[in-house]
Amino acid sequence: AMQKACRDSRDIRLAIEWGFTPANCLHLLALKCASVALAAEACFLGFRGEMEFPVMLMFVFFPFGIFGSLEPISDSAHVLGVIDEAMGQLDELKQDHFIDENGTDIPLTNYDIAFSDVSFGYDSRTILKGVSFRIPEHTTTAIVGPSGSGKTTICNLLARFYDVNSGSITVGGHDVREFTCDSLLSNMAMVFQNVYLFHDTIRANICFGKPDATEEEMIAAARAAQCHDFIMELPQGYDTMIGEGGDTLSGGQKQRLSIARAMLKDAPIIILDEATASVDPENEHLIQAALSELTRGKTIITIAHRLATIENADQILVVADGRIAECGTHQELLKKEGTYRRFIEARERAEGWQMMTHDGAAVQ
Known part of the structure; x- marks a missing residue:
């Protein structure tokens, strides 16, 4: 980079x-x-x-x-x-026109998500081709597939970072093109692998999604995200300035701050790009605990890499070559001789590798 x-x-x-x-x-x-x-x-x-x-x-x-x-x-x-x-x-x-110039503020009564025959591409390159699926509210949906298959593009389109070329995406029964960007994103919180933090205080970074949050609300979110303790060890606590992109913090600390920011926003829809994929094992259990707090009772969409995340999902979408190749629960998809089963077998080999000791014994 x-x-x-x-x-x-x-x-x-x-x-x-x-x-x-x-x-x-x-x-x-x-x-x-x-x-x-x-x-x-x-x-x-x-x-x-x-x-x-x-x-x-x-x-x-x-x-x-x-x-x-x-x-x-x-x-x-x-x-x-x-x-x-x-x-x-x-x-x-x-x-140029703002993407949401004709949008309105729409209050939602439910948070069901539906993609209907969605196609999208950058310039002349087609990424998604006729993608259709439904995500009921208060469920967890894992999106799996090879790199470049269109997993991240699905999340970007849901947040309306881009508009679809054809088809439609609805949230709570309303097309995302009916919303203003602010009103749509007020219903979503996102936690990605690559966390971006501003050159500002830790307080300002956590409260970015909810500027009017009280001190008690901010600290409660930090505690739930497992980052209050390390913040209090910093020279000025919550008023400590952090560098551009958070370069004065470790990867695990930045990730937990981004989770605290999402918790404070308390949005009903959570989009995760496997937050623990690039974090060291010492911090992983802390981030997993923070994610459990963040996602409780929410509608979850996660770009999944870890088997534990995939197996516990209510629905799994297998994306391949810009299409939904398979859809179902973990057990349903394992019974098929398809893309998902081959993906799981590859992940099991990657996560269940063995190291042989000098006497020939296998160590997991």
């Missing part, structure tokens, strides 16, 4: 320089050449006796000073050209 960010920064800076430097160099070259030409002509005329010596000296030295003062004007003209192009791009952005 760091290498990609550096490459992107390099490419942007090179693009700016190529748009600015060549024309600016030509202008500077023209000014320098004009100065040299005037000085040379003055010397020629002076040596021929056609120009007095003081006048010749004036024409030798003055052009470099006069044209030198014009160089900053040339630089500014080209900088203004770059700024004008950037402002033109900003004007184009202003003319």
Whole structure:
């Protein structure tokens, strides 16, 4: 990620320089050449006796000073050209429409979720093809499948980060396109593997989803998310500043803070991208306990990787090649000779690996 960010920064800076430097160099070259030409002509005329010596000296030295003062004007003209192009791009952005400009605030009485023949793609690449399923409220749905199959895209479409190309997605019986983004997302809390924290206090990061939360509510959420103790060990407690992206905290601490943020929001729909997949084993049990508190009584959608999460789900959606290949409970899908059974067998081999001791005994 760091290498990609550096490459992107390099490419942007090179693009700016190529748009600015060549024309600016030509202008500077023209000014320098004009100065040299005037000085040379003055010397020629002076040596021929056609120009007095003081006048010749004036024409030798003055052009470099006069044209030198014009160089900053040339630089500014080209900088203004770059700024004008950037402002033109900003004007184009202003003319774009907000995705929810026709949306309204809709209060929900239930939180059933339904995808109906949903198709979606980025540019010319199709990701989802005719996806249909239903998630009843207060149930847990696990989404499994290989990388690039469309699992994360399903969650992104539910949160309306993008609009579907065709088909519809409903929450509580209302199409997500009927909502404003704020009213739709007020019903959802999301916890992902890659946690983003702001360069702000821990208090502000936890209260981001509910800015009007009381001190007692914030601390209760932190306790439930198993992060109150480590927060109190920090120099200023909840008022401790953390770096951009939370780089002053460990991965497990950042994950628990994101869970505390979701708990404080107390949304009825929870979207999880297996929060413990990239966390060290020492913190995993703490995060599992926090997730249990977060998901109690909620409608859960989880992009699942761990067998325990998959087996306990009320419904499992197997996504393959942008389609729902299979749907059912763990036991129902195991009875089929399909994608899910092969996926589970692969996970069991990965999680149940054995290490042989020197005497041939197997250690799990």
